[in-house]
Amino acid sequence: MTSDPGGIMESKAERNVSAITYIVxxxxxxxxxxxxxxxxxxxxxxxxxxxxxxxxxxxxxxxxLFWLIIVDPLVLTLAYWIFMLIMMPIGxxxxxxxxxxxxxxK
Numbered sequence: 490m491t492s493d494p495g496g497i498m499e500s501k502a503e504r505n506v507s508a509i510t511y512i513v514x515x516x517x518x519x520x521x522x523x524x525x526x527x528x529x530x531x532x533x534x535x536x537x538x539x540x541x542x543x544x545x546x547x548x549x550x551x552x553x554l555f556w557l558i559i560v561d562p563l564v565l566t567l568a569y570w571i572f573m574l575i576m577m578p579i580g581x582x583x584x585x586x587x588x589x590x591x592x593x594x595k
Contacts, residue, residue: 502587509583514576521568525561532556 524539531538533553535545545552 500587502584502590505583505587506580509579510576513579514572517572517575521565521572525565525568528564529553529557529561532560 528538528541532545533548533550533556535547535549537544
């Protein structure tokens with residue numbers, strides 16, 4: 490067992506989870522952000538909603554506000570849970586593999 494008084498050294502498991510978070514998590518988060526902005530703008534100005542088979546006709550301030558205040562939080566909550574369902578097993582697998590690597594190096 491090594492001592493790390495300052496907590497500077499990370500374990501291999503922590504480095505793996507951090508790398509996976511950057512590689513998978515950040516692009517998924519950015520894609521979700523872009524999609525949310527796109528669908529909210531579509532609700533305001535009209536057109537085909539991305540990934541929802543809804544056709545918005547023309548500009549509507551009320552529809553856009555309804556979408557922004559009511560629908561977006563629901564969709565983002567659902568997307569958050571889907572995101573967690575994707576990321577948690579990946580992070581756990583990365584941590585487990587890193588822990589195995591740490592154990593082999595001792």
